[in-house]
Amino acid sequence: MENFSAPIVHIKNLTKSYRRGGQIVSVLTDITFDIPSGEFIALMGPSGSGKSTLLNLIAGIDKPDSGTLKVGGIDIAILSEGDLADWRAANVGFIFQFYNLMPVLTAFENVELPLLLTQLSYKERRERVELALIMVGLSDRMEHYPSELSGGQQQRVAIARAFITDPVILVADEPTGDLDRTSAGEILAILDRLNSEMEKTIIMVTHDPHAAKTAHLIRYLEKGQLDVAD
Amino acid sequence: MTIPFSYIIRNLVTRKVTTLLTAGGMALVVFVFATVLMLEEGLRKTLVETGSPDNVVVTRRSAGTEIQSVISRDQAAIVENQPEVAYGASNMRLTSKETIVLISLTRRDSDKSSNVLIRGVGQTGILLRPQVKIINGRMFRPGLSEIIAGKSIADRYKGAGIGEKLRFGKREWTVVGIFDAGKTGFDSEIWGDVDQLMQAFRRSVYSSVILKMSDPAAFQKLKVRIEGDPRLTLEAKKESVFYAEQSQLLSNFIRYLGVALSSFFSVGAIIGAMITMYASVANRIMEIGTLRALGFRRKNNLSAFLTESLILGAAGGIVGLVLASFMQFFTISTMNWQSFSELAFGFTLNLSIIIKSFVFALIMGLIGGFLPAVQAAHLSIVDSLRAA
Ligand SMILES: Nc1ncnc2c1ncn2[C@@H]1O[C@H](COP(=O)(O)OP(=O)(O)OP(=O)(O)O)[C@@H](O)[C@H]1O
Numbered sequence A: 001m002e003n004f005s006a007p008i009v010h011i012k013n014l015t016k017s018y019r020r021g022g023q024i025v026s027v028l029t030d031i032t033f034d035i036p037s038g039e040f041i042a043l044m045g046p047s048g049s050g051k052s053t054l055l056n057l058i059a060g061i062d063k064p065d066s067g068t069l070k071v072g073g074i075d076i077a078i079l080s081e082g083d084l085a086d087w088r089a090a091n092v093g094f095i096f097q098f099y100n101l102m103p104v105l106t107a108f109e110n111v112e113l114p115l116l117l118t119q120l121s122y123k124e125r126r127e128r129v130e131l132a133l134i135m136v137g138l139s140d141r142m143e144h145y146p147s148e149l150s151g152g153q154q155q156r157v158a159i160a161r162a163f164i165t166d167p168v169i170l171v172a173d174e175p176t177g178d179l180d181r182t183s184a185g186e187i188l189a190i191l192d193r194l195n196s197e198m199e200k201t202i203i204m205v206t207h208d209p210h211a212a213k214t215a216h217l218i219r220y221l222e223k224g225q226l227d228v229a230d
Numbered sequence B: 001m002t003i004p005f006s007y008i009i010r011n012l013v014t015r016k017v018t019t020l021l022t023a024g025g026m027a028l029v030v031f032v033f034a035t036v037l038m039l040e041e042g043l044r045k046t047l048v049e050t051g052s053p054d055n056v057v058v059t060r061r062s063a064g065t066e067i068q069s070v071i072s073r074d075q076a077a078i079v080e081n082q083p084e085v086a087y088g089a090s091n092m093r094l095t096s097k098e099t100i101v102l103i104s105l106t107r108r109d110s111d112k113s114s115n116v117l118i119r120g121v122g123q124t125g126i127l128l129r130p131q132v133k134i135i136n137g138r139m140f141r142p143g144l145s146e147i148i149a150g151k152s153i154a155d156r157y158k159g160a161g162i163g164e165k166l167r168f169g170k171r172e173w174t175v176v177g178i179f180d181a182g183k184t185g186f187d188s189e190i191w192g193d194v195d196q197l198m199q200a201f202r203r204s205v206y207s208s209v210i211l212k213m214s215d216p217a218a219f220q221k222l223k224v225r226i227e228g229d230p231r232l233t234l235e236a237k238k239e240s241v242f243y244a245e246q247s248q249l250l251s252n253f254i255r256y257l258g259v260a261l262s263s264f265f266s267v268g269a270i271i272g273a274m275i276t277m278y279a280s281v282a283n284r285i286m287e288i289g290t291l292r293a294l295g296f297r298r299k300n301n302l303s304a305f306l307t308e309s310l311i312l313g314a315a316g317g318i319v320g321l322v323l324a325s326f327m328q329f330f331t332i333s334t335m336n337w338q339s340f341s342e343l344a345f346g347f348t349l350n351l352s353i354i355i356k357s358f359v360f361a362l363i364m365g366l367i368g369g370f371l372p373a374v375q376a377a378h379l380s381i382v383d384s385l386r387a388a
C-alpha cells in the first residue's frame, strides 16, 4: 500500500548529540530520509545505534541539533514546548516497550486519558473508548487495572490509548520486546490492521526480525547512519 | 482539562501507610496549633465575659489589679455618689464596695494547695453580675460568717462544697450556697459579706468599687471626673476592659509558647511531607514522562503533585481539628499571674480558629510539596521515559 504523495515524515541532514559528563556524544550524524504517508516501517540496528533517539525526534518529544524535521508538513523542530505538546496530543500515538500505563487507572481510564485534552464530552469519550477497547479485544476488561492484566493485554490497552485520538502517526519503541511469541503475534496483528484498515503511518523500532517482517519497509541504523535494507 | 482528580486521589490511596503517616504528622501539628489557639480564646472569653460593659471598676491609680488596690471609706463614698450610677429596685443605688483577700486552699484530689480569691461584696454585688447565679443553697446573709463558692472552686477544693466549712481570718465560715458564673472568672472565686470579711481580716479599706452605669455612653464623663478628682487618686475602667487586661500576660505567654511549639513541630511535618512527595515523584517518573508525551504540560504535572500534597495537608488539617475539637470537653485551671489566683477556663473553638488551623495545614502541604512538584515539572520527557 504505497503512497507516493507528499511524505508524512521528511528528514534531511538531521543530527543529534547528547552531552554526557562534559563530553559530547554524537548519536545521529547525518540522517536523510522520507516516510510516505500510510507506511509501516521497521527501524532496526544494534543497541545504542540511535533508534530510540530518531523515533523520539520524529514523535516530537526531543529536539534535533540541526537539519530539517517535518512531520505532516509541519517543521516540528521550531515549535515551542507548548505548541509541541498540543501537536503531539493531536498527531502522535505512543506505544512503549513497557506499556507505560498508569497503574492507578483502569483500562478504560488509561485509554480515556489522551481524550481529556480534547473538547469531547464524557458521553463521546465513553463511546470512543469502548469502541477502541472492543477493537483490541478487551471489551470485557474495561474496569481492570493494569496489574490485573497480562503483558499482552496491557500492551493492547496501550495501543488503544495510542490511536484513541485518531493521530496521523503511531510510534512504537520495541512494542513486542517484553512479550512472548503469542502475545507479540497478537500485538503485531493489531498494528497491521491499524496500518492497513485505518491507514495509520506506523514507525516501529524493533530488534526482532520476526516483528520487522510485519512491516512493509525495514531501515537499518548503524553508527548514526541509515542504510536501506536489501 | 487536566490530569484527573481520581488519578491524584488513587495514588494517595495506593500508598496507604505513607499517606496516613504523613497526614498523621500534619494532624498532630494542627492539633497543637488549634489547641493553643483554643486555649488562648478560652482564656480571653472567660476574662472578657467576666466583665459587663455597663459596669465600671474603680481601683487605686496604677494598682493594675484589685489585689494591689486600696480605697479608703471616704473615697468609696465619693465614688458611690457619682450621678451616672444606675438605680435598681426600691431606689437602691447599684454599687458594690468590695474587698479582695487571697487564701490558700487544699485541693480535693491531691494535698497541693493554691491561692483562691475571696471577694467581699455587698448585697448588691450579685445584682451587678447577672451572669452569677446561685445553683445550690442560698445567698449568704449579711452579718454572718457565711460564704458562697463558685462552682469550679466547690468542685476542686476541700471544704468548699455546700454545707462544708472553711477556716480563714481566725473564723469558721460555712458554705451556704454554690454559684455558677458560667465560663467567667467569678467561677473561680468565693464570695462573702464585705463587712464580715473586713472585720475578720482587720481591714479598714476596700479594694475596689463597682458601679453600674445607667447609661454606658456616659462612661467617659464619669472616668474624667473620677480620675480628675484630687481627693481620689483612683482610676475607672469598664469592667470588661479591666478583666481583658488581666488576661494579657497569660494570653501572650500561651500564644508565644503555642506559636513556638507549632512552628517547631511544623518543620518536622513539612520535612515528612517533602520526603513523601519526593518519593512519590521518584516512583512515578515514567508516568510523568508518559503524561507529557501524551500532550499534558509541565504545569499539569506541577499542579497534580501540588494538589496531592495539599490533599495530604487538608487531611491532616481535618483530622487535627477533629481531635482538637474534643478538647472543648476539658477545663484547665492555672495561676493567673496578674491576680495571683487560680483561674479555670476551657478550650474554645470558633470559626476563626478553624480557618487559621486549616490554612496552616494547607501551607504545610504546599511547602512540603513545592520542591518535589517543581522537580516533577522540570524533568525532560526523554529523560523520564529513559528512567523507566
Ligand atoms: N538522554 C540521553 N542522554 C545522554 N545520552 C543519551 C540519551 N539518550 C540516548 N543517549 C545515548 O545515545 C545513544 C543512542 O541511544 P538510543 O537509546 O537512541 O539507542 P537505541 O538504538 O535505541 O538502543 P537500544 O536498542 O538499546 O534501545 C546511546 O549511546 C545512549 O547512551
Ligand SMILES: [Mg+2]
Pocket: A051, A052, A053, A173
Ligand atoms: Mg531504544
